[in-house]
Amino acid sequence: MTQESTRPGAGLLDPMATLPDPLICLGGAPVRTAEDWGQRRAEIIDLFSAHVYGRTPPASVPVTFELVESDAAAWQGRATRKQIVGHIGAAGHQMDLLLYLPNHRSGPAPLFLGLNFYGNHTVCDDPAVRLAHSWTPDHAGQGGNRPAAESRGLSAGSWAIDELLARGYGLATVYCGDLDPDYDDGFQNGIHPLFYAPGQTRPHADEWGAIGAWAWGLSRAMDYLVADAGCDPQRVAVMGHSRLGKAALWAGAQDERFAMIISNDSGCGGAALSRRCMGETVRAINERFPHWFCRNFAAYSDREADLPVDQHLLLALAAPRPVYVASAEDDAWADPEGEHLSARLASPVYGLLGQRGLPGEGMPPANQPLMGRVGYHVRPGGHGVTAYDWQRFMDFADLHLAGGFS
Numbered sequence: 045m046t047q048e049s050t051r052p053g054a055g056l057l058d059p060m061a062t063l064p065d066p067l068i069c070l071g072g073a074p075v076r077t078a079e080d081w082g083q084r085r086a087e088i089i090d091l092f093s094a095h096v097y098g099r100t101p102p103a104s105v106p107v108t109f110e111l112v113e114s115d116a117a118a119w120q121g122r123a124t125r126k127q128i129v130g131h132i133g134a135a136g137h138q139m140d141l142l143l144y145l146p147n148h149r150s151g152p153a154p155l156f157l158g159l160n161f162y163g164n165h166t167v168c169d170d171p172a173v174r175l176a177h178s179w180t181p182d183h184a185g186q187g188g189n190r191p192a193a194e195s196r197g198l199s200a201g202s203w204a205i206d207e208l209l210a211r212g213y214g215l216a217t218v219y220c221g222d223l224d225p226d227y228d229d230g231f232q233n234g235i236h237p238l239f240y241a242p243g244q245t246r247p248h249a250d251e252w253g254a255i256g257a258w259a260w261g262l263s264r265a266m267d268y269l270v271a272d273a274g275c276d277p278q279r280v281a282v283m284g285h286s287r288l289g290k291a292a293l294w295a296g297a298q299d300e301r302f303a304m305i306i307s308n309d310s311g312c313g314g315a316a317l318s319r320r321c322m323g324e325t326v327r328a329i330n331e332r333f334p335h336w337f338c339r340n341f342a343a344y345s346d347r348e349a350d351l352p353v354d355q356h357l358l359l360a361l362a363a364p365r366p367v368y369v370a371s372a373e374d375d376a377w378a379d380p381e382g383e384h385l386s387a388r389l390a391s392p393v394y395g396l397l398g399q400r401g402l403p404g405e406g407m408p409p410a411n412q413p414l415m416g417r418v419g420y421h422v423r424p425g426g427h428g429v430t431a432y433d434w435q436r437f438m439d440f441a442d443l444h445l446a447g448g449f450s
C-alpha cells in the first residue's frame with residue numbers, strides 16, 4: 045500500500061512536520077491533567093467548528109417525535125420495529141427514524157445508530173418500512189430523485205441486521221437526505237434554512253455544511269433513543285461509512301451521550317490525516333463536495349500545514365469513550381495508513397485519561413484488529429461496509445459496552 049502523495053508540490057515542505065499535538069494547547073501550554081484536557085477539548089471543538097465542519101447556528105429549532113408505526117413481531121418475530129417521524133420546526137420538515145430492537149433479550153437494548161445513503165427503505169427488504177419522502181439520488185430503481193419501491197433493500201448488504209439482532213444489538217437509522225440532500229444547492233433545501241436569521245440566505249463562512257447538519261440529525265435521533273424504554277441510553281454506538289463516517293465522528297465528538305464512535309472508510313475529512321495528502325486531498329474534497337464543510341475550509345486547499353487541527357484531534361475528542369476506525373486495503377482514496385496513524389496519534393489523550401489507546405506499534409496486517417479503548421482494523425477489499433466490518437464493530441461493542449446480552 046505504498047502510495048505517492050497526490051498533492052501538487054508535496055514534498056517541498058512536509059506538512060506532517062506541522063501536525064498539531066493533541067496535548068499542547070494553541071498557545072503552547074501543555075495538557076497535563078484531565079482538567080487541562082477539558083479546556084483543550086473545548087478549544088479543539090471550536091477549531092473544527094470554525095475551520096472545518098462549521099458551527100451549528102445558535103437558533104433553537106425544536107424536534108418532536110411521533111411514533112407512526114410499530115410491530116413487535118417484525119423480522120420473523122425476532123425484532124420489534126418502530127418507525128418514528130421527527131417533526132423539525134413548525135414548517136413540516138421531517139426526519140424518519142427506523143428502529144429494530146432484538147426481541148430475545150431482557151432489558152433495554154444496546155444499539156448502533158447510523159445514517160444511511162438512500163433512504164430507510166433501502167437498508168433492508170422489509171416491505172413495511174416506509175419509503176423515504178425526501179429527495180434521493182438517482183440510483184438503481186430510484187429515478188427522478190424520487191424514492192421508489194424498486195429500491196427496497198438496495199443497501200441491505202451494508203447493514204448486518206440479522207447478525208446485529210442475533211448478537212443482541214438493535215439498529216437505528218435515518219436517511220441523511222432528510223437532514224440535507226447530498227448535493228450543492230447553496231443550502232436552500234434540508235434543515236439549514238430553518239436556522240437562518242431574518243434576511244440570511246446561506247450559512248455564514250464559519251457555519252455548518254452538510255456534515256454538520258447530518259451530525260445534528262444524529263444527535264436528534266439520540267434525543268429520541270434516550271427516551272425510548274427499549275433502548276439503553278448508556279449504550280448507543282454512533283457509526284457511519286465514508287461521508288457518513290465523517291458525520292458520525294463529528295456527531296460523536298460534539299455529543300458525549302454517544303458511548304462509542306465508529307468510523308468506516310471515512311477518509312479525508314473523517315479519520316484520515318489531511319496533512320499526509322494521500323488519496324483524497326483537502327483540495328479534491330473541497331472541489332467535488334464544497335457543501336460538506338463550512339466555507340472557511342476551502343482556504344485550506346493545498347494549505348494543509350496551516351490547518352489548526354488535523355483528524356487525529358477529531359478522534360481524540362471521543363476520549364475516554366471507545367472509538368474504532370476501520371479501513372479497507374484497496375481504498376487508497378481514503379488513505380488506510382493515514383486512518384491508522386490518526387488512531388495512533390489520538391491515543392496519548394487516552395493515556396492521559398487512564399485508558400489504553402491503540403495497542404501495538406505499526407499498521408497491523410489485514411484482518412488483525414487492534415482493540416484497546418481505541419480500535420483499528422484494515423481488511424482486504426475496497427470501499428464499503430462488509431459483514432467483517434460489522435462483526436468487528438460488534439466485538440468492540442461487546443468489549444466496551446458490556447456485551448450485547450447483558
Ligand code: GTR
Pocket residue numbers: 285286287288310311312324329
Ligand atoms: C467519495 C469521497 C469520499 C467519501 C466517499 C463516500 O467520492 O471522495 O470523501 O466520502 O465518496 O462517501 O462514499
